[in-house]
Amino acid sequence: MSEHSRESxxxxxxxxxxxxxxxxxEHKSLSVPVAVVRKFLEDQSTNLASMIAFWAFFSIFPLFLVLITLLGFFVPDNPKTDVLGHVGQMFPLLDPATMQGFGGSVWALVLGLVTALWSGLAVVRATQTAFNSVWELPFHARPSLPEQIGRSVLVLVTIGLGLVVSTLISGFVSSGTDLLNLGWLGRILGYAVAIVLDIGLFVAAFRILTDREVSTRDVLPGAVLSGVLFWVLQTLSSLIISRYLQNAQSTYGTFATVITLLWWFYLQSIITLLGAQLNVVLKDRLHPRALVGAPETDADHRAYESYAEERAYHEQERVDTEFPPEQRG
Known part of the structure; x- marks a missing residue:
């Protein structure tokens, strides 16, 4: 191909x-998703998601111990088996058969709660750091370690309990156990309750873990996005595992379990951060953004200015940004 053809x-x-x-x-329905994706990439949110997924991997097993123990206390054996089967499918490649021997043990409950508290604090702090980074909160304005721990405990008590309840609801509804004897309308209502609960949990998480004044209205769009996608991912993982990956654990053993769980938590973290990014884009009007080339829109300039201001480590530090006059939209 000639030089002229390549230029053409x-x-x-x-x-x-x-x-x-x-x-x-010109169209908000297009400019908002573009702005969310651009900011997601510019914030290197995949790295933030990896950090959350890493700690979530360690926290899931004590939470399962708590869940199974509570089922042993309050649910008869046959319905418990059905619920555990479906809950196990919602969390990739966890074999429900290995969870059948657990019952209602006070010591197991205490051990699970203590271990979940230790590992849960780490994942909540990682999530809080990610949210503050998404909102471009300056480093000097971020909470101290004692404040982070106190807020993490609050989140574990409220949102952690809510996640257990949401998982139990989905498990009961999807398992079709005779204990509830749900018809198709009851199943739909059960799914709706689980989705609404997930959305409410994301609203709480976005508000509690963000060290910036945000209202429920500010975080509701992202909570709806993350809550619905969270439920969809759980449902799809259950379908894929039950149909295509049910023999993976026997074939590949522990490697399949570890890798699949890490990927699952990573996708959950991506979903969470996409919702957070949507809230920031709408709240700070960071749209429309230019697709390529130099920053040409006011939203481009506001975004890049916030990135620079985030790096302020002292409250008296001032960060100024400048753009060439021809790039001012």
Whole structure:
């Protein structure tokens, strides 16, 4: 291909991209998703999600011990088996058969709660750090270690309990146990309750773990997005595992369990941070953004200014940003 032909192709590609860029800037339904994705990438949110997933991996097993022990206290054997079977499918490659021998033990409950508290504090603190990073909160304005621990305990008591309840509801509804004898309408209502509860938990998490004044209205869009996607991911994981991966554990052993759990927590973390990013984009009006090239819109400038201001480590430190006059939209 000649030099002239290459320049012609590049010119047509740029012209097409410019047209797409112009369209997305004019329509909020397009500019908001573009802005969310851009900010997600610029914040390196995949690294933040990895940090959350790492600690969540350690916290899930003591939470399961608490869940199984509570089922042993309050649920008869046959319904408990059905519920454990479905709950095990919701969490990739955890074999429900290995959980059948557990019953209602006070010592198991105490051990599970203590271990869950220790590991849960770490995952909540990681999530709090991620939310503050998403909101570009300056480092000097972030909470001290005692404040982080106190808030983490509050989140574990409220949101952690809510997650257990939500999982139990989904497990009972999907297992079709005779204990509840639900018809199709009852199942739909049960799923709706679980989704609404998930959304409420995300509202609480986004508000409690963000060290910035945000209202329920500010965080509701992201909570709806994350709550619905959270439920969809649980449902899809149950379907995929029951149909395609049920023999994976016997074939690949512990490696399959570890890798799949890490991926599952990573996707959950991605979903959570996407919801948080949506809240920031809407609250701070960080849309429309330019698709390519230099920062051309006011939203571009506000975004880059907030990135710079986040790096302030002292309350008396001032960070100024400048853009060439021709880049001011």
């Amino acid at each position: 192709v590049a010119g047509r590609a740029k012209a097409g991209l410019d047209r797409v860029d112009a369209v997305q800037r």
